[in-house]
Amino acid sequence: MIEIKNIYKSFGNLEVLKDISLSIEKGEIVAIVGPSGAGKTTLLQIAGTLEKPDRGSVLFNGIELIGMKDKKLSAFRNKNMGFVFQFHQLLPEFTAQENVALPALIAGTSKKKAMNKAAELLTQLGLGERMNHKPAAMSGGERQRTAIARALINDPEIIFADEPTGSLDSANRHEIQDIFVDLRDRFGQTVVMVTHDSSLAAIADRIIEMADGKVLPPAIEVEFETVDVSEEESFSIVDPLDAGRYGSENLVGDSIEEVGQSVD
Numbered sequence: 001m002i003e004i005k006n007i008y009k010s011f012g013n014l015e016v017l018k019d020i021s022l023s024i025e026k027g028e029i030v031a032i033v034g035p036s037g038a039g040k041t042t043l044l045q046i047a048g049t050l051e052k053p054d055r056g057s058v059l060f061n062g063i064e065l066i067g068m069k070d071k072k073l074s075a076f077r078n079k080n081m082g083f084v085f086q087f088h089q090l091l092p093e094f095t096a097q098e099n100v101a102l103p104a105l106i107a108g109t110s111k112k113k114a115m116n117k118a119a120e121l122l123t124q125l126g127l128g129e130r131m132n133h134k135p136a137a138m139s140g141g142e143r144q145r146t147a148i149a150r151a152l153i154n155d156p157e158i159i160f161a162d163e164p165t166g167s168l169d170s171a172n173r174h175e176i177q178d179i180f181v182d183l184r185d186r187f188g189q190t191v192v193m194v195t196h197d198s199s200l201a202a203i204a205d206r207i208i209e210m211a212d213g214k215v216l217p218p219a220i221e222v223e224f225e226t227v228d229v230s231e232e233e234s235f236s237i238v239d240p241l242d243a244g245r246y247g248s249e250n251l252v253g254d255s256i257e258e259v260g261q262s263v264d
């Protein structure tokens with residue numbers, strides 16, 4: 001669905017993305033993880049055409065988006081892409097329903113149709129009773145579900161989410177996770193998300209790790225079949241979310257010693 005090829009991006013002297021290539025297939029949830037400053041948000045914004053790369057190509061179902069004129073690109077984005085950010089970015093002066101309806105109105109849908117669809121989506125996301133509230137009168141979880149409804153209103157082919165659970169407590173984080181799983185399983189929704197939340201990354205079909213402006217090669221599972229450790233002492237040495245694995249001291253370290261002790 002989306003193919004990103006040889007993307008480079010610098011801010012001044014700072015090289016933030018260094019030759020990134022990856023592709024996203026229809027119906028998959030992809031999580032982009034990695035340390036702060038790795039370039040995750042920049043990559044997501046380039047994939048979502050909110051930011052332009054210095055070099056490289058972003059193909060959407062075979063259509064080159066880099067170089068498309070701004071007006072055409074915003075219309076394309078509005079129709080095909082939905083965005084969810086860490087801080088909901090709802091407009092404070094509008095109700096939840098109006099906020100959700102907005103991208104549909106921009107796309108030229110009639111007010112009646114847009115408002116009906118917004119109500120339908122909000123109801124599906126458990127906010128039927130809250131749709132006339134303004135963001136200030138909603139909880140963090142409710143606002144984020146409203147932002148998801150807004151991302152869905154134009155039936156986008158893909159949703160980009162940057163730390164969608166970053167400002168939520170654990171109950172609300174789980175609700176958002178369940179929504180993404182449901183969207184994929186029931187509607188084949190494609191989702192690309194950036195997250196530091198390991199339980200959210202765990203629902204992904206694929207995890208892409210970034211560090212220092214590059215995509216890391218996929219982690220290889222290492223198994224120690226000859227070491228006899230009990231169930232609770234066994235471990236996987238490669239945790240894709242454990243940024244510490246880039247440091248050799250963490251790759252061996254405590255875990256190996258523990259195994260050593262348990263078999264002594």
Ligand SMILES: Nc1ncnc2c1ncn2[C@@H]1O[C@H](COP(=O)(O)OP(=O)(O)OP(=O)(O)O)[C@@H](O)[C@H]1O
Pocket residue numbers: 011014016034035036037038039040041042043
């Ligand atoms: N508009 C900008 N102007 C200058 N520097 C920027 C800009 N946007 C990002 N950067 C820098 O680019 C680097 C990568 O930023 P980015 O936001 O992509 O990181 P990230 O992986 O999303 O980090 P985090 O996990 O903290 O959100 C950082 O060093 C950041 O300071």
Ligand SMILES: [Mg+2]
Pocket residue numbers: 040041042162194
């Ligand atoms: Mg970021």
